[in-house]
Amino acid sequence: xxxxxxxxxxxxxxxxxxxxxxxxxxxxxxxxxxxxxxxxxxxxxxxxxxxxxxxxxxxxxxxxxxxxxxxxxxxxxxxxxxxxxxxxxxxxxxxxxxxxxxxxxxxxxxxxxxxxxxxxxxxxxxxxxxxxxxxxxxxxxxxxxxxxxxxxxxxxxxxxxxxxxxxxxxxxxxxxxxxxxxxxxxxxxxxxxxxxxxxxxxxxxxxxxxxxxxxxxxxxxxxxxxxxxxxxxxxxxxxxxxxxxxxxxxxxxxxxxxxxxxxxxxxxxxxxxxxxxxxxxxxxxxxxxxxxxxxxxxxxxxxxxxxxxxxxxxxxxxxxxxxxxxxxxxxxxxxxxxxxxxxxxxx
Numbered sequence: 379x380x381x382x383x384x385x386x387x388x389x390x391x392x393x394x395x396x397x398x399x400x401x402x403x404x405x406x407x408x409x410x411x412x413x414x415x416x417x418x419x420x421x422x423x424x425x426x427x428x429x430x431x432x433x434x435x436x437x438x439x440x441x442x443x444x445x446x447x448x449x450x451x452x453x454x455x456x457x458x459x460x461x462x463x464x465x466x467x468x469x470x471x472x473x474x475x476x477x478x479x480x481x482x483x484x485x486x487x488x489x490x491x492x493x494x495x496x497x498x499x500x501x502x503x504x505x506x507x508x509x510x511x512x513x514x515x516x517x518x519x520x521x522x523x524x525x526x527x528x529x530x531x532x533x534x535x536x537x538x539x540x541x542x543x544x545x546x547x548x549x550x551x552x553x554x555x556x557x558x559x560x561x562x563x564x565x566x567x568x569x570x571x572x573x574x575x576x577x578x579x580x581x582x583x584x585x586x587x588x589x590x591x592x593x594x595x596x597x598x599x600x601x602x603x604x605x606x607x608x609x610x611x612x613x614x615x616x617x618x619x620x621x622x623x624x625x626x627x628x629x630x631x632x633x634x635x636x637x638x639x640x641x642x643x644x645x646x647x648x649x650x651x652x653x654x655x656x657x658x659x660x661x662x663x664x665x666x667x668x669x670x671x672x673x674x675x676x677x678x679x680x681x682x683x684x685x686x687x688x689x690x691x692x693x694x695x696x697x698x699x700x701x702x703x704x705x706x707x708x709x710x711x712x713x714x715x716x717x718x719x720x721x722x723x724x725x
Contacts, residue, residue, distance in 0.1 A: 389716045396709045403702040410695045414688045422687055429687045436680040438596065439673040446594050446666045449602050452506045453663050456604055459501040459511070460656045464649060466494045467614055471645040474621070474638050484627045484634055491621030491641075498614055499524055502606045514586030514605040521585035521606040525619070531581040532572075536623055539568040553625035558632040565620070565640050573616040582615065583607055595669040600662050610651025617644030 405416040415421035422429055470490055477483040502512045502522040509517035525533050537547065543564045546552045571577055585606040592602040620641045629637065 389713055392709050392713045392716070396706055396713070399702050399706045399709065403699065403706065406695060406698045406702055409690045410692070410699055413690060413692065415690055418688055425687060429684065432680050432684050432687070436677055436684065439677050439680070442593065442595060443670055443673055443677075445592065446670050448507070449592050449594070450663065450666050452509075452511060453602065453659055453666070455504065455506045456511050457656060457659055457663075459504050460604075460652055460659070462501055463498065463614065463652050464656075466497050467617075467645050467649050467652070470494050470618070470621075471642065471649070474642050474645065477638065478635070484629065487638075488622055488626040491618050491626070492623075495525060495615065495618035495622050498522075498611070498618060502611060510585075512585060512604055512606040512611075514603065514607070515588050515590055516584060516586045517590065517603075519584045521583055523582055523584075525623075532619075533623075535572050535577065535581045536569070536619060539572060540564070540624065543568050548623060548625040549628075550625075551628065553628040554630055556625075556629060556633045558630075558636040561624075561629070561633040561636045562640075565636075569620065569624075570616065573612045573619075578607065578612055582612075594666050595673060598665065598669060600665055602662060604655055604659065608651065608655060610648050610655060613644045613648035613651060617641045617648060620644070 408416045418429060419426045473483075473487055473490055477487055499522050503520045503524075504511050510519065510521055513519055513521040523530050523532050540548055544552070544556060544560070572581065583606050587605055587607050589601045589605050590603040591599055593599045594602075617640075620637060624637060626634065626637065
């Protein structure tokens with residue numbers, strides 16, 4: 379029995395070998411270029427699940443870090459607004475203290491209070507990234523009603539309370555007849571409640587008492603916003619409105635003194651409250667910085683562990699590329715020589 383292998387069969391086998399070598403070469407070149415296995419699952423086998431777990435942990439920490447950076451920006455803006463509240467309240471407080479027993483300052487005091495109230499409202503309605511910073515969890519709604527907008531509920535409530543108690547409006551010349559005792563009675567029984575409880579949430583604020591919270595690390599969730607319903611803001615709003623819209627410029631000196639004493643107490647309380655809020659926000663900012671630093675260290679460790687699994691040996695990868703190139707070139711040469719063989723040459 380005899381057998382023979384034709385040149386055609388040999389040539390076909392060589393072509394198949396070249397195709398396989400070309401595919402392996404492309405994969406080897408990719409590994410040299412990227413430094414990692416082209417097919418991680420194939421290369422790692424049973425260790426693939428460990429690799430996936432490490433990458434999942436790394437991804438979670440990266441997501442938290444990115445979110446923390448956005449939150450840090452919002453808190454920084456919040457601190458800026460709170461600082462402006464401090465400055466405005468301190469300036470008005472100094473004006474109130476300085477105006478004691480001085481004639482002709484009521485108009486300027488009223489104007490300064492109006493400006494302070496507008497600044498407070500504007501500040502509490504600050505947005506960052508399309509969200510209202512002081513709305514609690516109602517981030518899509520402006521938290522504070524603009525007192526100076528047409529038909530504002532908070533302004534209407536003050537006007538109604540004043541008119542009901544005294545029998546005339548704040549702009550009436552009769553304001554000059556209000557005694558200190560009458561003013562104190564109004565402030566205690568009618569005016570102060572306008573800035574508390576359901577009157578506050580109905581006429582002034584659309585914010586929720588519940589603030590937003592964020593997971594800043596796998597083990598720590600913190601409150602990351604401030605609600606406009608904080609008593610500090612209510613105190614400031616009451617003090618500002620008291621000086622701005624209770625007929626300040628026309629009051630008798632005794633009634634004005636009563637107004638200023640009450641406003642001074644409210645401004646002091648508001649300033650102290652804002653300081654407390656600033657401290658709380660600062661504590662959260664510190665927590666976020668610490669969390670980011672810790673997660674950066676952890677991500678570095680995880681990245682090293684992933685690299686130990688996925689990275690190829692550069693020398694071995696380069697050697698593989700060279701070997702495959704040599705293999706392909708040899709196959710090309712043999713194929714060419716086979717194609718030139720002819721039986722006729724030997725007959």
